[in-house]
Amino acid sequence: MTEIQIERKTKSVEAVIRALQVLKLFDKSTQELSLAEISRRTGMVKSTALRMLVSLAEEQMVTVTADRKYALGPEIYRLGKAYTSGFNLESHVRPAMQQLVLDANECVSFFQRIGNRRMCLFREDSDHLLREHVAEGDTVSLDRGAAGRVLTTFPKQDPNLTAPLRTLEQLPLVSIGERDAEINGLAAPVFSAAQGLVGALTISGPKSRLTESYIEELKPKVLRTAANLSARLGARFYG
Amino acid sequence: MTEIQIERKTKSVEAVIRALQVLKLFDKSTQELSLAEISRRTGMVKSTALRMLVSLAEEQMVTVTADRKYALGPEIYRLGKAYTSGFNLESHVRPAMQQLVLDANECVSFFQRIGNRRMCLFREDSDHLLREHVAEGDTVSLDRGAAGRVLTTFPKQDPNLTAPLRTLEQLPLVSIGERDAEINGLAAPVFSAAQGLVGALTISGPKSRLTESYIEELKPKVLRTAANLSARLGARFYG
DNA sequence: CCGAAGTGTTCCACTCGGCGAAATGATGTT
């Protein structure tokens, strides 16, 4: 655990936790929920769940549909947008990713470490019909895949890049069927002056197209893109 | 007010409201806040504000930075993504917008009605240096601008399009310096089979480039794009 | 070097707001 943990004696507020748990039920595949379902999934009695929903609705975090189902509200979207604009990564990363998709014609993703998982922050799909299914906002395990290993091998807050040079020379890291037996990938780190490692840029695709020889061909492109990005964010690595 | 309001006797939970108010302090321009600032802005005593923050942090809604500031957390991002994927509009709307940017070389936005405001859900910028500044997630007033009037003139839930035909024939609606004296725009509605009016597609730009004659030229393109989009969402209008 | 004025955090007694079980409506299904 390289987590920054601050131990406090201040206890959390139960009612708030409950409300947030209700909120967290929602998902890409769970757009609407009825009160009864919410009650069941959270284990709260219905009256409590209803109070939470009323509170959440009052602040526009959820909305009530015509048929008394509950869904996420617009305020959630506003906050979600505010989250990414923090690091104004998107304006830099997104165009670089789009260029990479054009070059490689495979999916390009940008992952960030979130605790002991990693989350897909940005994603640009290739136009192939056959492609892996990861969407922005999804989290996957940290210990598998090229991007996962990139995120674990570099120290979190390290603008000076004290990472072993041997590792640097091996970039980009390659995954042959690690996370999914049918998927290969290669990934390189992106650094910023302020935060050190900010994420991993990765190309991934099915074994059949993203062969080991093709990966060799893509390596310099990924590495150069990641290096250029880092340079624009004020950090330099690899020349 | 065409709002769907459900009156209830169930009262909201104060603690939850307070926590959500803390959350809502954050913004594109307000990325980090200290406990003292949060206490001041919300009017809560510090101990209360701290409890809220601890609770929010426990569920990953906020994160604590190294210097004891608070910022939005990754869970917010996940939920924000889940919000839009609900109506899987994005996969349809985004490409159509990109094409429109190529055709018109002006900014294209997609607005949705949120209560008595309208929110920019998607946005594709032109590559001009001079352009209006609206970002995804921003809300603006409903009663001004071409998109605003589109959203008000069409009944919210109306798959059958009982809107006065006269209005339909006037599409797309045009705004000459309504919302901002220097900005013109034109907008058309997008319907879906399930929800009726889902949003307004709009092109906007400075008076100097988006002249009234250019607007005339763009009208059929916007209208056609909106109609095609609606068709793909299962609703037909304008042929 | 010592206050003064900021931070963030902890402690605690009081009170009132939230809680859950059960009752009541409201719809739909057999």
Next chain:
DNA sequence: AACATCATTTCGCCGAGTGGAACACTTCGG
């Protein structure tokens, strides 16, 4: 009509949440 299953309301009890004050720790500037 009888039965499910839903959302919503009511209400008495009690403990969780509250706010104020005290505490510890920096960072000022005189």
